[in-house]
Amino acid sequence: MTTQAALLATELDVTPGEAASLTLKLRNTGTIVEGYRFTVVGAASAWTRVEPAEMTLYPDTEGEARIIFDPPRTSDVRAGAVAFAVQVTPQEQPETATAPEGVVTVLPFSETTAELTPRTAGGRLYGRTEVAVDNRGNVPVRFHVTAKDADDNLRFESRPDEQPATPGQAVFHKLSIRARKPRWRGPAQTLPYAVAVTTLDDKGEETHPPVVLDGSLVQNAILPRNLFRWVIALIALAALLGAGWLFLLKPAVTSAAQNAVETPVEQLKQEVAKAKENADDAKKGVDEIKATPPVVPSAPPTSKPPETTTAPFSGRVEVAANGNAAATQSYTVPEKTTFTLTDLLIMNPQGDQGRVDVEINGVVVHTLSLANFRDWDNHYVTGLQVPEKKSIVLRLTCTTPGPRLAGTSSDQCRTFLSFSGTTVTKKPAA
DSSP: OOEEEEESOSEEEEOTTSOEEEEEEEEEOSSSOEEEEEEEEEGGGGGEEEESSEEEEOTTEEEEEEEEEOOOSSTTSOSEEEEEEEEEEESSOGGGOBOOEEEEEEOOOOOEEEEEESSEEEESSEEEEEEEEEEOSSSOEEEEEEEEOTTOOEEEEEESSEEEEOTTOEEEEEEEEEESSOOOSSSOEEEEEEEEEEEEOTTSOBSSOOEEEEEEEEEOOSSOTTHHHHHHHHHHHHHHHHHHIIIIIHHHHHHHHHHHHHHHHHHHHHHHHHHHHHOGGGHHHHHHHHHSOOOOOOOOOOOOOOOEEEEEEEEEEEEEEOTTEEEEEEEEOOTTEEEEEEEEEEEOTTOOEEEEEEEETTEEEEEEEGGGOSEEEEEEEEEEEEOTTOEEEEEEEEEEOOSOOTTOOSOOEEEEEEEEEEEEEEOOOO
16 A cells, blocks of 8 residues: 545535635655545535645655535535545556545525516506516525505415425416406506515525515506597487488488379279269269278388397417427307407416417417517407408417426427407397
8 A cells, every 4th residue: 555545524514605625635655756646526526626636745755635615506506415535546556546535515505586577467457477486596495475565556366375496496476466446547557566575494484585576567447548539429420320311311211102102092093083984883882992091002021130149258279389390279260250359368388488479360460479478468459350260370489398387298388378359149030
């Protein structure tokens, strides 16, 4: 044995983001000058170095090297004990290599980042947004999400309000925001609120102050701004149609009806006069003919316009596509039905990356990047008309799928389209 190596201490605690060291003592017990090379073995080797990396000792002399542990402050380095060994390899006599062992304990730390997507939600009574929370620490934690506004104008619901997260994991909380009072008319009103994300350890205690996110709900008026203009225009149109009937159509109809009645009555009078001259003995029959009222031809039955039924309607379209591929799904309006689209919600629950297009009546009305939203909500003040046999098309172009949804069987981009409005359906003629 020509090499003696030992750690002066075999255990050490180290904080992520900071460096700590142990001392390795080395002695050359041989009779020749020996060079030594140091190599760290084990899971800690990625963030451990030896200074100096090589050493030369004369016979019967000693030297020291520092084992420096410098774990990064990331979730990749989990908290806990990590075993290691320092392999000391002589260059002249490698068969006499030795490897002192030790244990370094990585101390725990907690770090949380959160994002509100979108920060501004809009709607007449309610809006939806999503809180994305990342566990950037090196220990498992639980996230608790709450929301409030200073003026108590809003109600909030988080689904779920609390859930666990392993180191490096991102979790998502659906947040529904509902206004306590409706806004019937006037300009849109912005209602601010704050979301607090609290990080809890395995004992239910806060690891650090909550992360606070600012958001707002833009509450739109239930009645559109130009409603009264439309009402006035309809009243004026009704008055114009009424005047046209009284002064133009009604006199023409009355004159035509009088002509239709006077012609058969005149013919009947001529026949009666001729019967008096030719046959006095038929006076009784002639009197009966006079007593018989003239037959006025009845007006032909008027055809009624087909009756319709109006009803609320909502639908959903789901499309999935592999990475670097595209897919399309659509909803087609049934025959004899007209659909008026008023609300549109596009959902990207996996956080996929790519592009989504919404096409209505053969025209692309929305083009969105999946990286910019989780839920995209749109309300139309004036509804979009979709005639019968026309389609609402959802086209997905997938670049990179996000984390797979629970219950799915493959890694694909998944996008959902929910829409609602009213349908007007023609009843069949009787």
